Amino acid sequence: MALSLLVLTDFFQPADHALAYADALAGALGAQLVLLHVRRDSVLDPEHLTGRVDALGQEAIDLALASLARGLSAPVVAEKAHGRVAEAVADALRRHQPALVVLGHRNTDAMPDELVSTAALDILRAAPQPMLVVPARARLSAPHRLLLALDKEQFSLGTYAGLVRHLFDALPAELTVLHVGPDKASAETGTAAAREALERTGLALDLTTGLRAQSLVHATPAGGILQAVAGGGFDWVVLVARPHSFLGELFHRSVTAHVLLHSPVPVLVLPAV
Structure with a gap:
């Protein structure tokens, strides 16, 4: 392709x-x-x-x-x-x-x-x-470590799934699934559900670099995602944006918007259907 x-x-x-x-x-x-x-x-x-x-x-x-x-x-x-x-x-x-x-x-x-x-x-x-x-301050280099921030719900990328999988295969890059929860138990449970949701999409099939998972405790999902990338361990943040997360009057309060506006690394937004 x-x-x-x-x-x-x-x-x-x-x-x-x-x-x-x-x-x-x-x-x-x-x-x-x-x-x-x-x-x-x-x-x-x-x-x-x-x-x-x-x-x-x-x-x-x-x-x-x-x-x-x-x-x-x-x-x-x-x-x-x-x-x-x-x-x-x-x-x-x-x-x-x-x-x-x-x-x-x-x-x-x-x-x-x-x-x-x-x-x-x-x-x-x-x-x-x-x-x-x-x-504006992103380093000019191909990404090797992607942080895929997910909630615990199932999702589908519809017609974009094949294209995104091809993109992941072509990079290639190490993929880490992150779930942010308000306490340790919910963060760990949510991470397991998020990883399962990703595997159901087929996006992680045959990843040559493997698939990792990370749980993080933070009061807000957006704050947790930004905390995870602040340490410099990731080259991209990947967000799956559901329709309700980028439509409507409260757009600027969404996780997608907040991370887009404040991430120090490039943000890849994948629209869910």
Whole structure:
């Protein structure tokens, strides 16, 4: 199966870093890149209030995309669109069917979560798709240790299951299942259930590096996940996001949103069905 990665760029540093990360990842996976710039020309776009929407003309955008493409090692197709990012991404997804959407994330730790508007959150709401969100300080290297944070409920990735399994096989990387509970007993019981839920999906079949499990006691799942990665033992966090975890008015209180906004390592979000 040939893989492609859809990478969003806005010519700011976080996006440039995510593109460099995607280029390194594409080399490890034997994948090609689809580079997408969305000209956010809606006056209702909240990013206009932050000064983070570029005001480049079409010719300047073409030159900037060509310059970025020349600096990449992986094969690349560069495209441009305009309007809302989520809608442009949904269109590109239909045409290219990439394995992942890759985008950068600037440091928003100084801002309340409720005030943060990011393309990642918008895309997850409008067009759920396997997505890799790369923080600006992430190391440029292929991942070798993945932390898969799960609750204890069964889940299915639907049509994405084969693609995700292929991604895990292609890396390859050591996979650790993590469950966070409010006390030791619930954490350990939940970890066993989480591991069983993963094995039922078939995603862990034939892992050459094996499958590990870890229990962690913390008052909140998101806090526990961030604590687990703070020690530097993992290269990615993998989250299975159920529909209720990235839809609705309380989105910013979800585990998915909190980890996306504050993780020091890339976060791979897998939408469950």
